[in-house]
Amino acid sequence: MKKVILAELKELALAAKSNLWKNAKALDRDVKLYLHWSAGHYNQFWDDYHINIDSDGSVYVSTTDLAELKAHTWHRNSGAIGIALLCCAGANTNDLGKESPTGLQIEAMAQVIAVLCKALDLIIDSEWVMTHAEAADQDDYGPKTTCERWDLWFLKTGDKPGTGGNILRGKANFYSERLP
Numbered sequence: 001m002k003k004v005i006l007a008e009l010k011e012l013a014l015a016a017k018s019n020l021w022k023n024a025k026a027l028d029r030d031v032k033l034y035l036h037w038s039a040g041h042y043n044q045f046w047d048d049y050h051i052n053i054d055s056d057g058s059v060y061v062s063t064t065d066l067a068e069l070k071a072h073t074w075h076r077n078s079g080a081i082g083i084a085l086l087c088c089a090g091a092n093t094n095d096l097g098k099e100s101p102t103g104l105q106i107e108a109m110a111q112v113i114a115v116l117c118k119a120l121d122l123i124i125d126s127e128w129v130m131t132h133a134e135a136a137d138q139d140d141y142g143p144k145t146t147c148e149r150w151d152l153w154f155l156k157t158g159d160k161p162g163t164g165g166n167i168l169r170g171k172a173n174f175y176s177e178r179l180p
């Protein structure tokens, strides 16, 4: 894992841009961002995601090639970037537990979304930026059906289920308007 600042992440995205779009278009898709939590511990890193965000909001990449194929989102990995908050060990759908997403993690994810969408020409909207809960619902293994995956269905214990994606995209749009 390599710790990066947002300016470095932007450069990595620009370097991978043509291959990401080529890989996506080969399957008649657009480039997409998938938002996860790891369901592991704070500070426990995973190679399955291109980008890992720790509890203090620091951002790490598991590869210098953001177009590399990684196994993060079932049937959706080509031409897609997987981004995970390192958290939510022991979470259940009523209580996100002792390692719930931190405020710093949530803000960092929103900033990462803003930077990547600008670099990759993506609109910050649920068509291009979705939580694993949202993607899983489209593929019938999300909270509406089997609930096999429900990453970021909500961000804090007590929040209304289903609100996580819109909160993250709303924050990302806020940061996007302020990017240099």
Ligand SMILES: [Zn+2]
Pocket (backbone or CB within 6 Å): 035, 036, 037, 072, 132, 149, 151
């Ligand atoms: Zn996931």
